[in-house]
Amino acid sequence: MAEHRPPPQQEFAGLQALFINCSLNKDPAQSHTGSLMSAVSGLMQRAGAQVETVYALEHSLPPGIYPDMREHGWxxxxxxxxxxxxxxAADILVIGTPLWLGEESSVCRVIIERLYAMSGELNEKGQSxxxxxxxxxxxxxxxxGVKHVAMTLTFALSHLGYTIPPQADCGWLGEIGPGPSYGDRAEDGSLIGFDNEFTQRNATIMTWNLLHLARLLKGAGGLPNYGNDRRAWEDGERFGFQNPEPPQEESGR
Structure with missing residues (x-):
């Protein structure tokens, strides 16, 4: 069996990771989503990355798709x-959300809207x-709804310009219907969900894939900008694009 040794911490020391918790619980200490996020952020921090967690409800974040909603009545x-x-500033962004009626929280949707508000901003290469x-x-x-919401969030991030690695999500679900959440205590004193190997595995693979890909991208200076330089497109460059030949009209009509 192959021996697996963790990469040295200095390999990820230059990476910054931001975790945004979109729980609806007013008290961050009571957030079940935060419990699972802390497993991912803790592993990332032990790997050498700089980690910061933001609790969205602690900030005044109006909904909207503009960079500054104070300019739009708020x-x-x-x-x-x-x-x-x-x-x-972050090389890695992880968004955490609880499920309600099979969808992400309302706070999470606001975060996606505010990220979308910055989609017009370009880097020095003319890219998103x-x-x-x-x-x-x-x-x-x-x-x-874990896979459905993960699909929604990772598509949104990808569409905005983020690169999504393989297995970029993790989650935990209890029994169908009202009941204990991740991190609640069972009658025997054990912590609900903590012994779920599927959740442990996905959280671990997700963490390392985020770290590996972020390091690769940062080491390469990001993505090449041929074909995605929006400033060049505005200046008339088409990067080899040609319209297809139109369908031939049928005769005899």
Whole structure:
């Protein structure tokens, strides 16, 4: 059997990871999503990356698709001055959300909207400002929907410019219907979900795939910009694109 040794910590020492917890629980200490996210962030931190966690409900984040919603009628908006600089600096973004009626939380949808608000920003290569960064998702709940929500979140991140590695999500589901959540204590004192090997495995693989891909992208200076330089496109460059030949019209009509 092959011996598996962890990469040296200095391999990931230059990476910054941001975790955004989109729980609906007002008290961060009571967030079940936060419990599973901490397993991922803890592993990432032990690997040598710099990790920061943001609890979305602790900030004034109005919904909307503009960089600063104070310019659109809202009195407060923590996005442009507080959260966006953290997102911009992070090589890895992990979004965590609970499930409600099989969908991500309302807070999570606001975070996606605010990320979308920055989709017009470009990096020095003329690419989306999110190019060269990687993203993943953590989902918890006691109803079905982990894969559905992970699909929604990773597609949104990918569409904005994040690179999504293989197995970029993890989650935990309890029994169908109301019941204990991840990290609650069972009658015997054990912690619900902590012994679930499937969750442990996916969380571990997700973490290392995020780290490996982020290191590769950062070491390569991001993605090449041939074909995705939006400034060049605006200047008329078409990178080899040609319209297809139109269908031939049928005769005799």
């Amino acid at each position: 009195q407060e908006d923590a996005w442009p001055d507080t959260l966006w600089p953290k997102v911009q 400002v999110f190019y060269g960064k990687v993203g993943g998702a953590v989902v918890t709940g006691n109803e079905d």
